[in-house]
Amino acid sequence: MTENEISSKNIGAAIEVHKQLGPGLLESSYEKCLAFELIQQGLEIKTQVAVPVIYKGNKLEVGYRLDILVEEKVIIEVKTVSELAPIHKAQLLTYLKLTGIKLGLLINFNSIKLIDGVKRVANNL
Template identity: 95%
Template sequence: MTENEISSKIIGAAIEVHKQLGPGLLESSYEKCLAFELTQQGLEIKTQVAVPVQYKGIKLEVGYRLDILVEEKVIIEVKTVSELAAIHKAQLLTYLKLTGIKLGLLVNFNSLKLIDGVKRVANNL
């Protein structure tokens, strides 16, 4: 399955979660529900994946965690903010670079229409 096919499934699952719950809950609630929806679709996921930092050849475990990794190909960062900011995109881009993954999705569940809260971020290795 390609990154684009996976991202389409992710967006569909996120829309379903948003339809069921609406905006206004904690990130952790949406993350758990989205993880459930993705596994129901048969996708392999990992949640709260540790992301070490490589610094001058040393691997440092410094507490970074990405929210959901899908099929080892797409990172999802779940947000519940009034609007996505440049720092959210920068965070996801950093995770993409640190992991070598090409595609990530920022999903802000605090949107009236979920699709307005979804941003694709590409790592142009």
């Protein structure tokens, strides 16, 4: 399955979660429900994946965790903010660079229409 196919399934699952719950809950609630939806679709996921920083050739565990990794190919960062800010995109892009993954999705569940809160971020290795 390609990154784009995975991305499409991820967005569909997020829309389903948003339809069921609406905006206004904590990130952790949406993350758990989205993980459930993705598993129901038969996708392999990992949640709260540690992302080490490589500094001068040394792998340092500094506490970074990405929300959901899907099929080892797409990172999903779940947000519940009034609007996505440039720092959110920068955070996801950093995770993409640190992991070598090409595609990520920022999903802001605190949107009236979820599709307005979805941003694709590409790592142009």
